[in-house]
Amino acid sequence: MASHTIAAARGFVEPLDGLTEVWIANPAARAEPTDESRHAGEAMAEDERRFVQMDQSRCFMTKEHVIFDHTS
Numbered sequence: 001m002a003s004h005t006i007a008a009a010r011g012f013v014e015p016l017d018g019l020t021e022v023w024i025a026n027p028a029a030r031a032e033p034t035d036e037s038r039h040a041g042e043a044m045a046e047d048e049r050r051f052v053q054m055d056q057s058r059c060f061m062t063k064e065h066v067i068f069d070h071t072s
Contacts, residue, residue: 010058
């Protein structure tokens with residue numbers, strides 16, 4: 001997917017030049033975060049503040065759906 005397509009659809013001023021993807025092994029665990037996951041989230045947010053234009057950033061969550069399973 002081209003970043004300019006996402007930028008246009010979401011109203012970005014300039015094209016995206018980066019992406020962060022986080023996978024959560026157990027989505028139910030998000031309801032009760034551990035100290036470790038809380039610390040990891042805080043560390044990631046602190047790092048992002050150094051180089052991410054937060055006013056131009058978007059965050060969204062999705063749920064994976066297998067469409068084609070080529071593992072067998």
